[in-house]
Amino acid sequence: MTNVASNPDPRTTDPRTTDSRTVNPWAALSALCVGFFLIMMDTTIVTIAIPGMIEGLDADLNQITWVHSVYLLTYAVPLLVAGRLGDRFGRKPVFMAGMAVFTAASLWCGLSGSAEMLMAARAVQGVGAALMAPQTMAFVTTLFPPQRRGAALGVWGAVAGLATTAGPLLGGFLTGSAGWEWIFLVNVPIGLVGLAMAARLLPGGQPRNHRRFDLLGTLLSGLGLFAVVFGLQNGQHYAWGTVVGPLDVATVIAAGVVLLGVFLLWQRFNPREPLMPLSLFGRRHFATSAFAAAAIGFAVTGLYLPLTLFMQDVMELTPQEAGLLMVPIAVSSGLAGPLAGSLSDRVPGKWVVLGGFLVFAAGLGLIVLAMDAHAGVLPTAGALFLAGIGTGLAFAPMANVATGSLPVEVIGAGAGMYNAIRQVGCVIGAAAVGVLMQAQIVEFPDDLGRAAATTLLLPVAALLVGAAACLLMPSGGAQKEKAQTAPDPAQTAPDRNSRETSGNSLNSDLEKVG
Secondary structure, eight states, X not given: OOOGGXXXXXXXXXXXXXXXXXXXXHXXXXXXXXXXXXXXXTTTTTGGGHHHHHHHTTOOHHHHHHHHHHHHHHHHTTHHHHHHHHXXXXXXXXXXXXXXXXXXXXXXXXXXXXXXXXXXXXXXXXXXXXXXHHHXXXXXXXXXXXXXXXXXXXXXXXXXXXXXXXXXXXXXXXXXXXXXXXXXXXXXXXXXXXXXXXXXXXXXXXXXXXXXXXXXXHHHHHHHHHHHHHHHHHTTTTTTSEEETTEEHHHHHHHHHHHHHHHHHHHHHOSSOOSSOGGGGGSHHHHHHHHHHHHHHHHHHHHHHHHHHIIIIISOOOHHHHHHHTHHHHHHXXXXXXXXXXXXXXXXHHHHHHXXXXXXXXHHHHHHHHHHTTOOHHHHHHHHHXXXXXXXXXXXXXXXXXXXXXXXXXXXXXXXXXXXXXXXXXXXXXXXXXXXXXXXXXXXXXXXXXXXXXXHHHHHHHHHHHHHHHHTSOSSOGGGSOOOOXXXXXXXXXXXXXXXXXXXXXXXXXXXXX
């Protein structure tokens, strides 16, 4: 029997090996985390630079809000396709292609001289992010066995929480010291290092499923989501009236909702292979976790616009000082994430996730009170520290609950769906908070603190809805469901016979799948 570690057939190559090397899953995770950190950081890093970008690009608030939202939009829409691309062409090459696109687009962003050019560059950057994101989650699920997956996803979730909270921190220092362009240019050297790490550390030769692509589903979901986000975000800009010709804002939003409804019907009756396998929503672990992920995505992206404007315009902090005030939420999120991931291996993940949602909501509630009272730095920092604990507790176990029970043949699709649903929450959260913030500024032009506090109640409401979804999660833990998973690398015997036995077992499993 040929040693599986040296078998060149990509359909029978052990996913933990590349050529004749045994892959260290934790080293591979470090390469994935570099890319995931970049794409999650760029979901929030723009918010701290909004005042500087408005001045430097001679733009208005609506244009700069679109610089933020267009990235979230082009990140969200291709995620379902990107998950399937990883299944079909291999997760390593798709991840590296995404990293290359993201890095090149970051350079373009930093060199942009107008708001329109920056929007175009951010759109391309979002496509690169979409190619990377589902591969990171799918890699974790296949590299680590169930009993260690919670800890690995804890690191993955901690990176997500740390990156989204570190974005404003790093953005504040870069904007204040070097200019807003550097919030994008800083990605270039990090991206190049990430590419080198991915080439060296990620395993190749994952099993590939030659699935069809749902082009109609991709078109329907993209157009529908774009119409909804465009209508929400530009409603205030167009005074909720005519957009162009006979179209008004309400018509655009309604058209988007109809297109998304048609998309779901097409997914239900598509006779071939749908873009979004609705059967996954029959798994209560996945369905409830995906809904909760959308809620926390809404809250995380919705937090920073009112908070940034409050800190810089009401508290009169410089970008560097505002970034420094973000340290507590970044630190507490980074500390809570790995602990929460490990804890979810021992107790039902739903309770860890639920605790995270409630703590996050409490932290945002305290921030609202601080805004209403025009409180100083210390009360705001304390509230941010509490909010960071909540994000760290929620992110990692939620991913573990969602994907821990998925069969290996649908991991790519499941990871793409989970990330897409979370990003849809991010997109709608950014758009909804942006339009509400603009409306509140119009209503309270002389009291930005009140406008920001009122706006921040919307993310709090989203977190409470997400907490309700957590209560519907099964208590048994997804890791107890029957699933096809990778063996524990630590328990794999080093001799040839053991590797051959593992290869026979893997080949048999793949024959059942294919």
